[in-house]
Amino acid sequence: MHVNFDSSAKLSLNRFSRLGTWYVLALSMIASVAIVGQVLIQRHLKNQLSDSHVVNLAGKQRMLSQKITKAVLLLNDNQTESERTKVLDNLNASIQLWKSTQQGLMHGNDSLNLPGKNSDVINTLFVEVANDFNIIHQHSEVIVSSLKKNVQTSIEELQPDIQQILDHESNFLAGMEHIVQQYENEAHEKVSTLSTIEYIVLTIALLVIVFEIIFIFRPTALQVNSTVNKLIDSEKNAIKLSKEIGAVYASLEKSYQQISIVNQPTDNPRLFAKTDKGGNVILISDLFAELSGAKEISIGMRLCDLFQIKENPDDWMDTVVETISDGNGWQGELRFKGKQGQDCWIDITITPAYGSGDELDELIVVGRDITKRKAAEQNMNLKNRAEIEKKINQQKFRSVLILEGQEEERKRIAMDIHDGIGQMLTSLKYQIESIDLTDGERAEKKILEVDQLIKQVIKEVRKVTFNLKPTVLGDFGLKAALNVFIHEIGKLIDIKLVYKTEGEIERLPQKTENNIFRIIQEAINNAIKYSDADTIEVTLTGNENNLVIKVVDHGKGFDTKLVEARSINIESGRGFFNMHERTEYVNGHLEINSDPGKGTSVVLTVSVRINVAVNS
Numbered sequence: 001m002h003v004n005f006d007s008s009a010k011l012s013l014n015r016f017s018r019l020g021t022w023y024v025l026a027l028s029m030i031a032s033v034a035i036v037g038q039v040l041i042q043r044h045l046k047n048q049l050s051d052s053h054v055v056n057l058a059g060k061q062r063m064l065s066q067k068i069t070k071a072v073l074l075l076n077d078n079q080t081e082s083e084r085t086k087v088l089d090n091l092n093a094s095i096q097l098w099k100s101t102q103q104g105l106m107h108g109n110d111s112l113n114l115p116g117k118n119s120d121v122i123n124t125l126f127v128e129v130a131n132d133f134n135i136i137h138q139h140s141e142v143i144v145s146s147l148k149k150n151v152q153t154s155i156e157e158l159q160p161d162i163q164q165i166l167d168h169e170s171n172f173l174a175g176m177e178h179i180v181q182q183y184e185n186e187a188h189e190k191v192s193t194l195s196t197i198e199y200i201v202l203t204i205a206l207l208v209i210v211f212e213i214i215f216i217f218r219p220t221a222l223q224v225n226s227t228v229n230k231l232i233d234s235e236k237n238a239i240k241l242s243k244e245i246g247a248v249y250a251s252l253e254k255s256y257q258q259i260s261i262v263n264q265p266t267d268n269p270r271l272f273a274k275t276d277k278g279g280n281v282i283l284i285s286d287l288f289a290e291l292s293g294a295k296e297i298s299i300g301m302r303l304c305d306l307f308q309i310k311e312n313p314d315d316w317m318d319t320v321v322e323t324i325s326d327g328n329g330w331q332g333e334l335r336f337k338g339k340q341g342q343d344c345w346i347d348i349t350i351t352p353a354y355g356s357g358d359e360l361d362e363l364i365v366v367g368r369d370i371t372k373r374k375a376a377e378q379n380m381n382l383k384n385r386a387e388i389e390k391k392i393n394q395q396k397f398r399s400v401l402i403l404e405g406q407e408e409e410r411k412r413i414a415m416d417i418h419d420g421i422g423q424m425l426t427s428l429k430y431q432i433e434s435i436d437l438t439d440g441e442r443a444e445k446k447i448l449e450v451d452q453l454i455k456q457v458i459k460e461v462r463k464v465t466f467n468l469k470p471t472v473l474g475d476f477g478l479k480a481a482l483n484v485f486i487h488e489i490g491k492l493i494d495i496k497l498v499y500k501t502e503g504e505i506e507r508l509p510q511k512t513e514n515n516i517f518r519i520i521q522e523a524i525n526n527a528i529k530y531s532d533a534d535t536i537e538v539t540l541t542g543n544e545n546n547l548v549i550k551v552v553d554h555g556k557g558f559d560t561k562l563v564e565a566r567s568i569n570i571e572s573g574r575g576f577f578n579m580h581e582r583t584e585y586v587n588g589h590l591e592i593n594s595d596p597g598k599g600t601s602v603v604l605t606v607s608v609r610i611n612v613a614v615n616s
Helices: 007-048 051-073 081-107 120-149 155-262 286-292 303-307 313-325 371-433 440-468 471-476 478-492 510-530 574-585 608-614
Strands: 270-276 281-284 330-337 343-354 360-369 496-503 535-542 546-553 588-595 599-607
Touching: 007 155, 051 081, 051 120, 051 155, 081 120, 120 155, 270 286, 270 303, 281 303, 303 313, 313 330, 313 343, 313 360, 343 371, 371 440, 471 478, 471 510, 478 496, 478 510, 478 535, 510 535, 510 546, 510 574, 510 599, 574 588, 599 608
Parallel strands: 496 535
Antiparallel strands: 270 281, 270 360, 330 343, 343 360, 535 546, 546 599, 588 599
């Protein structure tokens, strides 16, 4: 089936396409916001991973400076050598750790996990404590060096260095306190910045969601709701259309009748015969004797001889014996000649019977007569074949009508061009050739005649073109096309044509409008040719469900039996055949009512929604 999209369907597709684009854009914005937000947050978190460690080590510097001061104050002249050595070791270790930590805080140290990325404020504070740090470190190193040379160096010799440490220790502690506080302030600022970033990301995400709700989800919901309503309307129309499939149910009823013929009651299985284990007949029942006429058992009669199988009886017998030997039964349908020479069909089952010792004793043949059922099946096949041949003949008839209609249309167009346009062009040629420019007055008269003749040619060309297919039909729709057609036809005939429109006439798919126009055109032409009426009324009525077109005349009418027999009687006319064929194509209903002497009415009803749905 060829699918054609009308303007409304294209508009719906474009609308859904735009909504889909906006939806993808909105999701992309949310994803972008989430990604950017995560990048910013992760970057800030990465920068903050070392903040607590830096603050801890900066605070530890104060403790180490105090530990150095405490160590030098522990030195006295009453200490033993081992006590002096222990103090020396603690002092030396504290100095080294204090120095490396200070350098790491200022310039970075991988082993201590210190980034060394300080703000300008902290760098300034480190510069302010640098002098106190250097003095404390310098004099501490002097004390350590003196003790390493002589662990029992007197306090009097070390006192100047100790005093320098004590003088600058408080300033260093105050400076480091400011540095620690600045580290903490900057860490809090980073947390605050991170919180702000999170709020900004959240706000943007909420705005995007609100945007989606207003501009995407709500229009989509409205569109879906509208589509559902249309589907509900289509369902209602489908229920109405179910009344129009009576012909299908009639066909089904015929099929049921055929099936009922096939479903002939069959007999219960009965005993037909018995054989020994080798397949030789030992008993024939009265039932089978009556059916086949075989009453006596001859010597050496086998089971295959009993049923008189036409093709390869020995092979069939071997198959039965082999199947029975395997411990299985055999079942199937057989055809044989009855006692009157007629074809008989039986459904038989051959079952093995076992005696003592589980040895095969004999074969029991039971069956039932299915001759009537087989005859019914063959009868039904013949009827179905006849129906198929009838439909083929009808199709051939339709093809002949279509070809004849095309030939008539070609003939009519050829006559219009030859008798009308052709003669006018020939006359125009002679008129132009007869113009004598030396005779101005006569030439002017001839030119006027040529101009008039050209206008007639143009008018005739428009008439032929309009009959082929009016351009206004594709441009402005069925309503305007019928108006132009009736107006143009009214100029050429003496019959009064009345055209009325009621309700809102919706545009339908182009092919549907083309077929409707041809149906009404044929109805009007038939009324003009055969009705002998004074007035022909054409009414176009539209609503949201159906489009109804009526062509009514009060002329002489005709016998409607010709219309009813249109599929098998060529005398009913190609026009009616084409009208009904086009009606079926647009899923419409065509009703033709006529009484001799009372006039004719042609009513075409076309479902608007079904045609839009089928072509969308």
